Amino acid sequence: MLRLFKYLKPYILQVIILLASTALQVYCTLRLPALMADIINDGIVPSDMDFIWRTGLLMLGLAVLSAVGALVSNLFAARIGANFSKDLRRDIFAKVISFDLADAKNFSTASLITRTTNDINQVQQAITMILSMLVRAPMFCIVALFMAFETAPDMTWIIAVSAGAILLSVFTIMALVVPKFKIFQKLLDKITLLTRENLTGLRVIRAFNKEKYEKKKFEKTNDEMTRTIIFIEKILNLQNPLINIVFNGMTLLCSWVGISLLQKDIAYLGNMAAFAQYVGQVMISFLLLSVLFIMLPRANVSAGRINEVLGTKPKIHWKKQTAGNIERTPSVEFKDVDFAYEKAEEKVLSNISFRAEAGQTTAIVGSTGSGKSTLINLVPRFFEATSGQILINGLDIKDYSREDLISLIGFVPQRGMLFSGSVKENIAFGAPRASLDDVKNAAKIAQAADFIEKLPKQYNYQIAQGGTNVSGGQKQRLSIARAICKNPSIFVFDDSFSALDMKTDANLRQALTKITKSAVTIIVAQRVSTIKNADQIIVLDQGKVVGKGNHKELLKSCPIYQEIVKSQISEAEYEKELKEARHA
């Protein structure tokens, strides 16, 4: 939490104004009981109406001043709080956006989202609390203590007794409740989980006739949670009556002690009432602080999670400007590339070498976990190779600036991801200067033009957040169009045809050949029909290249490739394919 305080620095002047106005409010408010005691002692007892008037007007002035102080301090608390969280939110968002995938890998997307939304809210609330309560309560406490001492020095021990009683009861209750509260939170999560399971597993539950079983399982957790919350609440319910009893007891004690001191000094007649009010203030301050100490640890956890993101040092260092000669004919070359995730012992990729030429298609195949996706993620330098070299257009990717390297590559991720905005904006995402014709052309090649033109408003159709208003196959086609529109010299497709039906898949590949004549094409794919015609197929198994060649060559020589093909076509067709391969 403390580390985030540096975000208050630009607002230091405002913080000072806030402190000053709070002090004004505190002082003015706390003068009032003393003046009331004066009215009793010097006005009522000696029957001096003039004094009562004078002191009354003074009190009125102080009341107004204290309100002004409160207004100003609140205004600045709100200002500082809002700006503080704005700055912090911007920094964390900018940081996350600047992350390379290698950095982002340390956090899940969901966790990054929580950190930018929930955690910031927690911290913002804590800051507002600190600016209003944590500043005010101790001031109230200290000034009230002083004034209490001034009005009735013989009674100050009452403060110690009553504050002690309050603290003791609050902390005992918390000590009993907090551990149970964690259990409660877990049960609450479980209730949500079970409800979600009942919804997502609806068909399975009904298909297996397990409705009653699921209900019983739920009721068991529900009972347990009910028991826990009753236990917690029974203890928490103690808090209010206890505080009330302590308050009343304290006031009574003040009167009792005040009265017994009356014979020594008649001024206690007024002073004991004022004193009781001061002690009340001290106790309220303690209560507020105890609430704060319950809230702050939570905010502290959030602050820690935010700092974790802000403190992440980028793993990949980019050159500011591209240094070196870029060949005019596009090519991608891997030279003895190894890759392992940070802290992981096993290599995901080892000793990968191949060269992908312009005008050719290089397909990468292999089972899940063989490292296909990782391999192509190395091309745009989303991850850094552990050793070896990757050359694009003859130049090591480490010698490129980020912008220059990215502008060469049209990368289509596995999941078709879209942004809220129009279809046109989505397609022109990587090519802001593209004209509507460019966009239309890209859509046509990606086999997306047909369905776009059927949409209301066509290219101005608004895509909803997460692309929920288009189907999975349409999303994929739009993200392919996005890559085409960029007009790159290197295309990378990460299993990007999987949601398309066979026919669209075939048409799309046909149309692509026209624009990939002078470009390098690298595809990760599962379907034999997709990879069959690739110029070069690289078969990966457990991070190693186990076969390299075209369909026919690999069918003859590579057992893993044979297995992949066999799993997709019938025995007879396989025999036929194999025969053709042998005769070629």
Add this chain to the structure above:
Amino acid sequence: MPKPTIDAGKAKNTKLAFKTFVRSLKRFRLAIFTAIFLTVVSAITGLFTPKLLGEMTDIAKNTLATGLDWNALGEKALIAILLFVISGLLTYISSCILTIVTAKYTRSLRNQVIDKISRLPISYFDTHKFGDVLSRMSNDIDVIAMTMHQVITDLSFNIITIVGVIIIMAMTSVPLLIISVVTVLLSIIVVGKIAGFAQKYFREQQATLGVLNSKIEENYSGQIVIKSNSHETETLNDFDKTNKKLARTAMRAQVFSMLAIPVTHIFTNLGYVVTCIVGGYFVLEGRISLGNIQAFIQYVTRFNRPINEVASSTATIQSLLAAAERVFEFTAETEEPADEAKQTIEKVKGAVEFHHVNFSYDKKRPIIKDFSAKILPGQQVAIVGPTGAGKTTIINLLMRFYEPDSGYITIDDTPINELSRAEVRGLFGMVLQDTWLFSGTIAENLKYGNPDATDEDVKKAAKISNVHHVIESLPHAYQTVINEDSDNISAGEKQLLTVARVVTANPPMLILDEATSNVDTRTEHLVQAAFEKITEGRTSFVIAHRLSTIRNADLILVMKDGNIIEQGNHDELLKKHGFYAELYNSQFKED
């Protein structure tokens, strides 16, 4: 201490929601009335402390000259202690009663919701979002749990306190009472106005926050796209705009909501000062005693809080009713018609027949038109067609998730709507594309359809389903816990587990949704092999995505745009040169 305000919006029909809510509390009637009664008594007993303290001051002042009357003082002090301790005790008892009532009431609401989920027709969930149901279960019931107790105590305690304080004040001095009532009313009016503004800005803030949060979510999930298109600057600029707007609205909302406290303070202090002046004057005049004025000043401070709380609890009651309304709305949804079993099937052979079945989800768009087919025991039926063609509809009808509009389906010549739903569903084992497993161990998941299965049975099923080796290689083997974010098990392996689950249940017939889009080719091969093993000798329905796998099916139903456009076996369909032939050939087309 400021209480958290809970804003869950307003009920659509407040009156009705209130009535339903009160009626639903009927069985807790006695407990609630007892709690209210105890609260009232506790509020009354709590009222007297300042009065007694004032009387003590008077006794002291009057007897000071003659030596303090400690007996009389002690008596008053003792009564005061007795009263505030009793008051505290009663408060505690009554809040415990309400705690138990609230906990039991919300427990029964949760059980009702979960029960309702199992009673609603599948069609309800096909047309409503899960998140909506989920939020009723968690958010709305939470709101009820948090506010119900508070509303009941606050209302009863505060109203009694206000009335009691007014009575005691009136007994002390009517002019002073008028002064305090006027200042409190003034402060309520002004604070109400401010709250109106604050509410408006809060809504604005919430809306902006919503926009910002969805931007964050969208950009974080699409980061790979932002990176691969160098779109960082534009994204950040766009974010900045909304972020700045949020800071502006948040500040306004904060200022206005925080304004309420100092404004209340001004009025409180004003009342305090005026009471001091006028009270001092009255004492001098001899119209009121010093002790009484002291007590009065204390009552003034006790008067403000309950009034403000009653004023703010209207918002809380609104939230409570809105939440309750949403829960009741769900529990009142129309359930699946009761299930009457007119017949049962002793030993199923597995003959399934569709008799002129018509069906539509939406009356305007018929999905299945006059569909008839006869499937002999042990035969395999494949359903093929492009995505969205309505392949699962057939399954939905077969499992009685939906009922046909006309026509009927028979199993061994018995119409399935004369069997209980449970019996029909028990006849089929289902492997769905959605590989749903619940959080629990693998063994528990595999026994799901057959709780009596032994560990040996489970192992055997896993071996048949080609997943035994995968399970054995996990750190805790069959005792490995699967949960939502378990990444030790791949999608394909999950699919194999669902196959093993069906094998363990050992049903007479099978429904298989060949899910292969998330599965790599080698795992797919394993799934395929497992399917072949378990369909042997069982009537089975397969939704096929790869045409190569279903050539041996006895009956192929080809669906397009919700209609069955062709049916027959592989060879017959190829000869037709229709849609099936086109689909089949495109799979192996040369570019």
